[in-house]
Amino acid sequence: MEIRVAGDARIDVLRNDDGYSRALVAVAIGKDEVLAQFGARETLATPNYLTVQTGPETHILLAPEHLQYINHSCEPNVFFDTTRMEIIALRDIAAGEECTFFYPSTEWTMDRAFDCLCGSSACLGRIAGADMLDADALERYAFNQHILDRLAERLAEAA
Template sequence: MYKVSEEESGKCLIATELIHAGTKLFSFDPSYYQEEKTYQTIQVGLDRHYLAESFLVLLNHSCDPNLIVNTEKGLVYTEKDIYPGEELNYFYPTTEWDMARHFVCHCNSAKCIKHVKGAWWLPLNVLSSYHLNKHIVDLIIKNMNNPDLLQGS
């Protein structure tokens, strides 16, 4: 269904055949979390970070993603049809609040956010077009109720 590919920018996963929207690709157990976040963890709760292994760690970021990572269910599935040769990716701020390692995105999508730093750094109108995980929604609400925590204040 997909293969590991070695690109200039690093390893990634590439579809080897048409994968239909809604296909379950991987599962993981989010109850195996750690409190420390690194560039290899996926945030699965308020202070919970799952150390991504095997295929999960090879999922790169895109601002126009084709995968959804559901951290409550520990499921990764396709959001849209993925054609052979396309890279599998997801929008990191749907799981990450404030990332351990920030970077500049070169996905070339019309909706590219450029600076990928986590959901905390993005305006709501941008975030609302993605499938946010529950802990990200909870953190947005928590921040709204605590104006002192808002950016720039």
């Protein structure tokens, strides 16, 4: 079932046949274009499965709410820039293609780790947050500044 998101010509929310799970798909967008701007419906001190981490101890419920349907992939096509509060295309995204992001790019430690089923040849398997990534994975992905700061702190402590 396809649901057009009112007022946003660049994305659709799709409801899967199970009637429960959803995905956000692009109408069409070019590399480096802004898919959407976002803000906080609510700010929390601890993460939950619906939040996006925007700072060391800041986790937000997304506004607009339909952005919560952007699923994880180990080969993402969008990036949540938590400094500019924009979702940016990492490459050209075809109309109807699911938008996905790399959850550890915003999450230091996730509320609910999970076994990834993205199907990518680059799949990391278990997704638990940036804190749990090995050095190879840390070199392959873009991260938000609050994650980069935590990684730098960890390196300084290890030295």
